[in-house]
Amino acid sequence: MEEKQPRIDIDHLAWLARLQLSEDEKEEIRRSIERIMEFINRLLEAPVEDVEPLYHPLDKEGLLRPDEPSPGLSQEEALMNAAATENGYFKAPRTLEE
């Protein structure tokens, strides 16, 4: 196959998935991920026909729902699992980064 096996940049992957990793953890994950990629790259050897990608296992159509409102959660229920709330709002981090 013409595809080359790419090098993996752990910091980039951690950023994509928004995961802060300690240096030790990073090292451990780097090693295991390299090992996993050896396994996954077997895929690149497989002869693959130019068939349509199969996203849904059975060729079944999705549903359409009538536009009829039904009651959802109360504010109390909606907020009951929040880390922090204020005046009926979920408390979230700052939307600017230092």
Added chain:
Amino acid sequence: MKRRTVIGLEIHVQLTALKTKLFCSCSADYRHSPPNTHVCPVCLGLPGALPVVNKEALRAAISVCLALNGRVADRLRFDRKHYFYPDMPKNYQITQYLEPICREGYLEIEYNGRTKKIRIRRMNLEEDPGRLVYPAGSPLHSPYSLVDYNRAGVALLEIVTEPDMESPEEARLFLEKLRSILEHLGVSDPSLEGAMRVDANISVEGGERVEVKNIGSIHEVERALMYEIVRQNSLLDKGVKPKRETRHWDPAHRVTIPARVKETEEDYRYMPDPNLPPVRIPAELVKAVAESLPELPDKRAERFVREYGLPRKTARVLVSRKLLADFYEDVVKMYGGDPRRAANYIVNDLLNWLKDYGIKALYSRVPPERVVKVLKLLDEGVISIRQAKELAEVIVKKGVDPEEYVKKAGYVKISDEEYLSRIVEEVFKEHPKAVRDALEKPKAVNFLVGMVMAKTRGRADPVVARRLVLRRLEELRARGASQTSSR
């Protein structure tokens, strides 16, 4: 040096006519509700909850597609667009990427007396994110943010144009046309807060494309674009090439400010949503929607010209908002007079004063029958054209009945002496005692004048009325003297 400007728009339209959100049965009418009271496991992104598509959202999208002369996709398919942000319940947005519901449409605008076609590249259905609130007023000064997910999941239609516009005015005209079409289709009320949001792409010859994100109204779009043209041209004048970037419009300071670099670099990692298998869009459905399309603004303007004999320009102004065109037709029906007079009055006089309240206030501030009354007063010669123009201001601003106002303000003056003499005659017959008093005491004359005014519902010219009353009294005195002398 005048450099060529190229503008493309991405418009996010909330399908506000839908009762529920795009993927769940929460009520979509969230605007006046306390935070987080229009939410359910689905739109809060609770683990395990699954989206199911609102059928009416599909119909609405098809109707907009057809109204914009687009090609409807043969299936409805959704993708996930991934980015982390606190207003995103799932940290991905369900949208359409690979197969938008609509492609290759266009809209015609009239600019500088000629018709111009603005092409529409694509339209996709997607979910609105939640709403962020900043406790200190702005993101910069707030140590944290607050989130209300009532809006999360409301159906949005994203409409993307080709870069076919060359000036802020064209962009405005396009958006006004689009707004009226959406109003006529009845799928969205773009005048609701946040129901129509625009991202504008603009490049000035010699520079790169700049995206200005999240502009809240048509008027602001025009302003933001004008600002960008000046900014980019002045950079070019200094020999600096405007770079490719994303900027935000700050309506308070009327400037655009650069967005953070990260925002432009996000890799959205699109993938088909595994929870939403594609739904076939049958040709019969498209046909049924096409057949049920209402009269759209262009057709309506043509009809106004044909049926009511309006000048094209006036007709176009009237159909620029559905409410205005409806109002006009209501007036025409009730009035029964010259539709051109009605159109002129509404377009040239009424609208001017309505600006402060917004078109939505039209019916509530001015019931159509009041306009009809003004037109009739004008037809009857009771008021002059100048007075009718003055009336436009007061009926809009004060919300009063034109007839009552006219009476109170003494606009209407019947100075026809023959007519008024007849009234005076009647008053004298009905009030013999008052007449006798008046013959004795000059002050009692006022009562008789007042009765004349009352009989004419205040429309008599009081000066003329007084003169006629006095003249009649003189005649009586003269006659009385001759009778006395003959006795």
Added chain:
Amino acid sequence: MRLYTLPAWRLRWELVEGGGDPASYVEQVYERIRLFEKTLNSYITLRSMEEVVEEVEQQVREARRGAYKPLAGVLLAVKDNIAVEGLPNTCASRMLSKYIPPYTATVVERLVEAGAVVIGKTNMDEFAMGSTGETSAYGPTRNPWSINRVPGGSSSGTAAAVAAALATIGLGNDTGGSIRLPAAWTGLYGLKSTYGLVSRYGLVSYAESLEQIGPMTRNIMDLAVMMEAMAGFDPRDSTSLDYTPSRGVYTAAVERGEEGARLSVALLEDMVEHEAVSEDVRRVVYRAAEALEEMGAKVSREKVGRHVAYYALPAYYVIAMCEASSNLARYDNIRYGYREPPRPWEGWNTYYSRVRGEGFGREVKRRIMLGSWMLSAGYKDQYYVRALRLRRMVRDRLLSLAERYDVLLLPSAVTMPPRLGEAITDPVKLYMLDTVSVQANLSGLPALTVPAGKVRSIPLGVQLMARPLGEPRLFTAASMIATATGLHDLIAEPVG
């Protein structure tokens, strides 16, 4: 009477018609929990006995009054990634350690409607990512048949609880073998149904295009009874099939199997002789083939080919990781999580990275990192789209075989269960445990695990697969094997 040993269908009869005492049934089960749970670690949340007794009595009362309750009073163990209103829903992750759902999964609603009573939420691999039960943030579950071994995952807790009779029936979910593998290693029946037959509403997503909720039981009839109660169209799941099994269709299929039936069976030779499959396992699969023949089936040998036998596994992992990276993006602790609020002035990327770094375990991190990367621009075609093309080839191949035979026969596990700590150190070794499981998930075909032998006193199951909605054939074949081998209603008595 030892009510806890009974299969659900017999238990219902004892409680509703035979005068059995519901409270004593519940007490017996809780007594076993007291004895074995410390060793097994099968539950993350266990409900109080008083509450459970009350509900069991209520269900039995209603059934005695004539309500249709085929599972009246039966204790149900629910995997902790399936929502039950008011009970914690941790997915065995620190990330969701303080999450309590305000709603209930469709499947649980239906089972409760049919009379079942939820006893607790069971341990599992974190977010169902694992094949041994060892990635749980709540510690590993032990195999009740051999407590130094794993029970298999990711539905490890349900498997151990049902096998040791700490519940009568259980729910798991199967994304790449997570029901069938632990069922195979704990002497249980387990079904991954046709994709879309069972509603996923309320199942915490790992890889949605692959997974199904499914039943795990000690008796094939119980599996059929559960499926009749829980399967069928759900308007809340857009991937739900427009099909609802009629009452009795699965139980009748089980009864047919007891008599024996002339099924055509394909023994998938290159799956059985796969290099990853151990000799022990092969022997049990061949024994199952004989059992089927004894009961009237005609067994032929077929080859699936290299795509199905070898490339399906990496293709599965690519798809699963990509979908996982998307599904697990939502865990940011704002709306639900482990209740670690943002610090003042903490930016959102910093906060997200911090709480996600703290909240997820290693295996989850690896999978979502790789998934995000394989979905990103420049790599998507090479990995994700390529895997999906392979998926079509695998599906088409299996579908054509499944349409030619009533049932396909293959291993359900490649080896006997590893000892604790043995497989977990090497992720690839862990992934290889799914070598024969993922095909059913990639293709959407139904697959059932049935106990077919014992190796050194540990039961071992084999796998049956059929065409879409071919569940009745699976029930018949499984019932034939159960009848021929007598390996059913196995209850482990953990020692150690």
